Amino acid sequence: MANNSTDLGLEDLIKEIARLVGKSRVVAVLDYIWGDGGKGKVSDAIATYWGDDGSDVNARGSGGNNAGHTTIINGLERIFHLIPAGIVHDKRGKFSVMGNGMVIDMDVLCQELDELDRGGLTYNNLMISEDAFVTLPFHITLDKGTTASQKSRGVGSTGRGIGPAYADKIGSRAGIQVRDLFDKDVVARRLKKLEEYHFPKDIQRDATIAYIEKFSDRIKPFVRDTVTEMHNFYKQGKRILLEGAQGTLLSSECGTYPHQTASDCSLNGTATGVGFSAKVVDLPLGIVTFPIMHRVGGGAFPSELGEQASEDYCAATDPDGKPTHAIKTELREHGIPFEEIDGKIRYDFHHPEILKLMNSRDPMTQGIGLRFASKNYGATTGRPRRMGWLDLKAIEYSISVNDPIGCNLVLTKPNCIRGAEEFKLGVGYEGGGSFSRGETYLRNDKPVYQTFEGSDVDITGMTDVNDLPSGLREGMGVLEKVTGGKIRMISAGADRSQNIVL
Secondary structure (H helix, E strand, O other): OOOOOOOOOHHHHHHHHHHHHOOOOEEEEEEOOOOOOOHHHHHHHHHHHOOOOOOOEEEEOOEOOOOOEEEEEOOEEEEEOOOOHHHHHHHHOOEEEEOOOEEEEHHHHHHHHHHHHHOOOOOOOEEEEOOOEEEOHHHHHHHHHHOOOOHHHOOOOOOOOHHHHHHHHHHHOOOOEHHHHHOHHHHHHHHHHHHHHOOHHHHOHHHHHHHHHHHHHHHHHHEEOHHHHHHHHHHOOOOEEEEOOOOHHHOOOOOOOOOOOOOOOOHHHHHHOOOOOHHHOOEEEEEEEOOEEEEOOOOOOOOEOOHHHHHHHHHOEOOOOOEOOOHHHHHHHOOOOOEEEOOEEEOOOOOHHHHHHHOOOOHHHHHHHHHHHHOOEOOOOOOEOEEEEEEHHHHHHHHHHHOOOOOEEEEEOHHHHOOOOEEEEEEEEOOOOOOOOOHHHHHHOOEEEEEEEOOOOOOOOOOOHHHOOHHHHHHHHHHHHHHOOEEEEEEOOOOOOOEEEO
8 A cells, every 4th residue: 555645735636646546547436235325426536626627527326315325515515316426516517418328217217307407507518318228106105015025034115116127128128218309209108018017007108207397397307318418528528426325235136136136336337327338448536435235224244243133123104104123213312412413423433432332242233323423314214224334355346347457446435433542444254155045054153353442542533544543544455455455545534635646
């Protein structure tokens, strides 16, 4: 692990990111775990500081509004569930593309456009793929009725209709694409076929047509053949940033079946979701939370603190299906003061009670403390995320799937363990094997941990890796040794400008 940066100002950071990106024309920011690792912040940093004027095109190619990309710019937090985080650069003439591999909830999309209007942000250069599929109300009903529950080791879907929408794309072959929204005859034919595939009472044809008409005019000016547009951008030498969704371990092709999402959020799926081959991606950057790991929803999680008790705790819901242990509830339960400003929960991540929980010898309690310290609650659902220590064998697997040659990693959230007496990394399994996607294997093979010294040093704003606490640096060295990865950037704060570039 080497570092060439010292005392970075903003101009120096721009130079360092330019050095990181090099001559790349296509950069992909991907999550190498189960999502929610900080892709939004890293994507925004690359989009802002790549070259003289940032990236030219910011594109997303998989998933729907089951994702949440958070950016913090000058202290202002913005969360995008569908539109690429790069939309904040629209005024600079940058293009934002919602690709062919996405499924799009028109209601949510229009809500995001309204939010951009309220924030004084433009979206003149937004492009929505005519080939993307549409999430309809009956998809949400089906989703909530079958997979939304995480109880009894259920899938733990967000209940946003994503899975059923993808199922109709592949299974019924009657899914409605964005291009169809402007042709009532096509919509009527597709809905009739869907009634045969599902049940008429599920589809509610008249209500669905009325729903479509509410939003079609609003989005029509932005609908494009984005595959052709992306190919043209590439031929023109534009700087293209692909923003991944969810995480590799949730990928429909590479993830931990059946507890996965409905799209391929690996590098391959992210590229094909905008009409590219993965071969055109010059620099995949894999997001890894360090030294923690978390997961939303059900499924095996070998390094989970509290094991089954934690999974059950995070799965608990009230009769209306809302999380029993959402953030405000947990904060009140542990006597941690907070404020709610414009719908955002604010509290001291290093409150004495949080440090006490984080340093508990009871794994379940320690996991709650780490959740508070890293504010690990779903941006889309508000669910508490299950917490554990980073499983390096899982990262080794994700590198092999996405980037076995470059092995480029970006570490996020290292400051969340400030005040911890020690932290751990899973360096292997008791059985001696590698990471496996099999549910039975992952639930039964226990991690082998290596322990590192903690620190109460605040790393916010640091620019030199040598200034990091010795325990963190030692742990990073072990990560590189076990996984074969190369740490290229470390997040040293929530703002897009707070990074250590290696």
